[in-house]
Amino acid sequence: MQTGYSLEKGLFEDLEESVKPAGNLLRLLNLVIDTILIYVFTFLLLIVCALLFNDAYDEVANSDSGSLLMLNIVYLFAHVIYYTVMEGGIKGYTFGKMITRTYVVKAGGEPASWANAFSRSLIRLIPFEGFSILGDGLWHDKWTGTIVAKK
Numbered sequence: 001m002q003t004g005y006s007l008e009k010g011l012f013e014d015l016e017e018s019v020k021p022a023g024n025l026l027r028l029l030n031l032v033i034d035t036i037l038i039y040v041f042t043f044l045l046l047i048v049c050a051l052l053f054n055d056a057y058d059e060v061a062n063s064d065s066g067s068l069l070m071l072n073i074v075y076l077f078a079h080v081i082y083y084t085v086m087e088g089g090i091k092g093y094t095f096g097k098m099i100t101r102t103y104v105v106k107a108g109g110e111p112a113s114w115a116n117a118f119s120r121s122l123i124r125l126i127p128f129e130g131f132s133i134l135g136d137g138l139w140h141d142k143w144t145g146t147i148v149a150k151k
Helices: 024-052 054-061 064-089 095-100 114-123 129-134
Strands: 102-106 146-150
Touching: 024 054, 024 064, 024 095, 024 102, 024 146, 064 114, 095 102, 102 114
Parallel strands: none
Antiparallel strands: 102 146
C-alpha cells in the first residue's frame, strides 16, 4: 500500500486506505499555531497564579531565578495540559490541527486514546525531540504508535 509518507513504512503498513499521513509542512504549521496558543495559555495561567497566590507569587517573581523557574514550570504544565486535553478530548485535534484539517490517530486508523495524547505530550518535552524528524520519524509519533493524518 502506498501511503505517500517517506518515513518508516513499518509503522504505517496497517493504515486504513482512508487515512493519509499529513506532510511535514502541515505538521510545521500545526506546531506554530499550537505553540502560539500554548504561550497565550501560559500567560493566562500566570495571571491566574498571580491572582490566587498573590503573596507567594510576588515573593518568587521578585527574584530573577524564581520568576524564570515559575515561568518554565507553568509553561510545561500548560504544554502538557493543552496537548493532552485537545488530542485526547477532541478526537485527535488541536486548534492547529483543526485549521490544517489534520488529526491524530493510532497507526491502525482508530482514534487516539487519552493515554496516547498524554504520552505524546510528555515525549514532546524531550530536548531536541523536534529534530527526530530528520531520522525515522518524530518520537512522539513513533513511540506512541500514532500518526498525524490528513482529513
